[in-house]
Amino acid sequence: MFRLPLSPLRAVRSLSFAAVFAGLCLAAPASAQEDEEKTAAIRELVEITQVEAMADQMIGLFNEDILPMLLEANPDQSEKLRTIVREEVTATMNDMKPAVVALTASVWSRHFSTQEIRELTAFYKTPLGVKLLEKQPVIARESMQAGMQMSQQAAMTAMEHIKQRLTAESLSIPAPL
Known part of the structure; x- marks a missing residue:
């Protein structure tokens, strides 16, 4: 019998992390009552920030982990x-997207006004905003690596x-120390 050398907890934690990240990146209407103007603004922000590509990167990271x-x-x-x-990871992530999308739109709506979403979108259309979008994954990876080294x-x-x-x-010092 094949035994997966990954603890179920770690697998769930990794997949949960990927789902949460995807949820933070994707946005759509949380409910029928959501303001259509805000929904349109959120959709434009999601498109310009290329969040679906980030979700795909998370799938890749999960694949690298397992x-x-x-x-x-x-x-x-x-x-x-x-x-x-x-x-399997791609199918699971794709199956989760509708629920994650609905949840995330609600989060975006609670934290940003329609005007703020428009301003963010306008910023990401500027040369500096475009550069930030290009550099953000590298900055995040380098920051995480530096933070882990500092923590260690x-x-x-x-x-x-x-x-x-x-x-x-x-006082006695335990052997593992």
Whole structure:
């Protein structure tokens, strides 16, 4: 029997992250009562910011997260595994889009007025806005990497200080530290 070397919790967490990200990126009318003008403004903002491409990137990131574990368990099935993961993740994300879209439009509507949405759209049409859209994925990735490195360094420094304090207080230091 094939056992997935990915814990169900991690798989759900990864897919949930992708769904939440997609939800933050996609927008459509939350209900029939939503202002049509605001809905149109949200749709234009979504189009100009290329959020569907971002959702596709999230699918790619999920694929990158799960594929190495599957390949480790099935090293001679690379192409088959790539196909299965790509098809299943894409299908799942596509099935979730309508509900995520409705939820997200509601979020956009609560946080931005129609005028603010128009102003954001106008900004993204400027040369600086276009540059921001192009650079945003790189900036986010570099910021995340730097933040992780800083967090690791802070954790190591804090652990060293904790060990010093425990020693100074004549307290036992557990082996894992």
